[in-house]
Each structure stands twice: as C-alpha cells, then as structure tokens.
Amino acid sequence: MIRAVLFDLDNTLYDLRAHxxxxxxxxxxxxxxxxxxDLETLVHTALAAKVWIEQLPDFLRAQGIVDQRIIDDAFTRYRDIxxxxxxxxxxxxALLTALGARYRLALVTNGPSWSQRPKIERFNLSLYMHTIIVSEEVxxxxxxxxxxxIALRxxxxxPHEAIFVGDSxxxxxxxxxxxxxRAIWVNRHGATLPPDTPQPIAVVEGLHDLAAIIHTCTS
Structure with a gap:
C-alpha cells in the first residue's frame, strides 16, 4: 500500500531547462x-558546459571576453532574473493538493540552500509538503x-510504502x-533512459497524469 509520495524539485515540479x-x-x-x-550558439555552448550563475564569469572569459564591465553586466542580469x-x-x-489529501508528501532536492530555499519559498511548497529535505542541510x-x-523517516x-517522482x-x-x-520518471524533454538504469514504474512528460498513475499503484 502506498502511503507517501516524494518529489524531486528541479525539472520535476517546474521546467528547469526552459527556465x-x-x-x-x-x-x-x-x-x-x-x-x-551569435546569441543562440552562445546560449547552447553555455548549456552544454552547464553554466549556472556562479560559473558565468569564467565561462565568458573562456569565450575570449576580457571586458569586465560586460562580464559583470551579464552576471548581474543572470542572477537577478x-x-x-x-x-x-x-x-x-492542484496535483499536490489532491495527492496531499491521500498521501504524505515530501520534497527531496539536491543543491545548496541559497539556491533551493528561494525556489521552495517562491512556489509555496511548504503548504503541500509534510517534510522538505535539501541536500546541503542534511x-x-x-x-x-x-x-x-531521512525523508522516509x-x-x-x-520504502515500499512510498513512490519517488523525479527527472534524473x-x-x-x-x-x-x-x-x-519505486519511482516515476518525469521526462519533459524526450531523453533516452541510460543503460543499466532501474526501470521506473511509469514515464510521464509532465504532471497531468501523475495522480492517476499513483492511485493505480495503490489499488
């Protein structure tokens, strides 16, 4: 019997890649x-290099940009937006409200508190989650x-009473x-499951089918 649903945050409860x-x-x-x-070439080069906010100055220098004013402006724009x-x-x-009426919910996210906590607060996730676990904090x-x-406790x-929902x-x-x-894979961007990955019980492109799939697991 399923009693709890645990969620990842990035690329699961919102589309991190599009953002x-x-x-x-x-x-x-x-x-x-x-x-x-070319802007699109620069953007996709940054994506391939996994350039987050703190890596942007070094990335720009590696592209041959030496004007510190340009680097500082780009960093400020990236950070602020x-x-x-x-x-x-x-x-x-609606999904979290519906699931919360039947199951205990948790958020389990990797990352530093300075990055993850503002998202959690902006999304008001504490309204839905019984517990929130940020990797840096544990x-x-x-x-x-x-x-x-830690989340299950x-x-x-x-463990057999819970399902994990995540993208990675x-x-x-x-x-x-x-x-x-058991896990459900949120595959928003048509990725291929790498070899030797444990098979998820379901694959979804977004959140719209999740409640029905989870309810099926309890029947």
Whole structure:
C-alpha cells in the first residue's frame, strides 16, 4: 500500500531547462551584441558546459571576453532574473493538493540552500509538503540512499510504502531504487533512459497524469 509520495524539485515540479535557457538568453544578449557573437550558439555552448550563475564569469572569459564591465553586466542580469522569473508548473498546485489529501508528501532536492530555499519559498511548497529535505542541510545528496531514508523517516513510512517522482535517471531513479523505493520518471524533454538504469514504474512528460498513475499503484 502506498502511503507517501516524494518529489524531486528541479525539472520535476517546474521546467528547469526552459527556465535556464530563457535566463541565459537574457543574460547573454548584450554579450552577443557587443562581441558580435551569435546569441543562440552562445546560449547552447553555455548549456552544454552547464553554466549556472556562479560559473558565468569564467565561462565568458573562456569565450575570449576580457571586458569586465560586460562580464559583470551579464552576471548581474543572470542572477537577478533567475529567481524573479521562476514559475511553478501550473499543474503542480492542484496535483499536490489532491495527492496531499491521500498521501504524505515530501520534497527531496539536491543543491545548496541559497539556491533551493528561494525556489521552495517562491512556489509555496511548504503548504503541500509534510517534510522538505535539501541536500546541503542534511550532509548527503541523491543518489545516496541516506537522503531518501531521512525523508522516509520524517514521513514515518517504509520504502515500499512510498513512490519517488523525479527527472534524473542518475540521481532519482538510481537513488530511489537503492533506497528500496519505486519511482516515476518525469521526462519533459524526450531523453533516452541510460543503460543499466532501474526501470521506473511509469514515464510521464509532465504532471497531468501523475495522480492517476499513483492511485493505480495503490489499488
């Protein structure tokens, strides 16, 4: 019997990749104009290099940009727009409300508190979650089974009584399996499941089918 549902945050309860691309376009627009670079090429180079806010100055220097004013302007734009434009998946509030009426809910997210807590507050996730686990605050991160077990203990449920919902094959699917949980894979962008990844019980492109799938697991 399923008694709890645990969620990842990034790319699960909101579309991180789409947000990331939009923020990079905004941050790099002036860079491209000043340096006569192609903006889309610059954006996709940054995506491939996994350039987050703190990596942007070094990334720009690696692209041959030496004007510190241009670097500082891009960094400020990236930092300021990142949190101001975050948008929760519009289907998430109704989903979490419906699931919360039947199951205990938890959020388990990797990352530093300075990055994850503002998102959690902006999305009002404490309204829905019985417990919220941020990796930096507990000293371990997915796929380490320990972080899943911390959440399960807080919910007072056993691994076989819970389902994990997440987007990362490495962190979420592997981690949940090692913790003894079943998982649902949120595959927003048509990724291919890597070999040797534990099979999820379901694959969804977004949140709209999740409630029905989870209810099926309890019947």
């Amino acid at each position: 990331w691309i939009a923020c990079l376009r905004n941050a790099l627009a002036n860079v491209a104009a000043h340096m006569r670079y 990142w949190f101001d434009t975050l948008t929760l998946d519009p289907e998430a509030p 000293g371990c991160a997915k796929p380490d089974p320990q972080i899943f077990h 807080a919910l007072a449920v056993a 094959p490495e962190h979420d699917l592997h981690g949940a399996a090692m913790a003894g949980m």
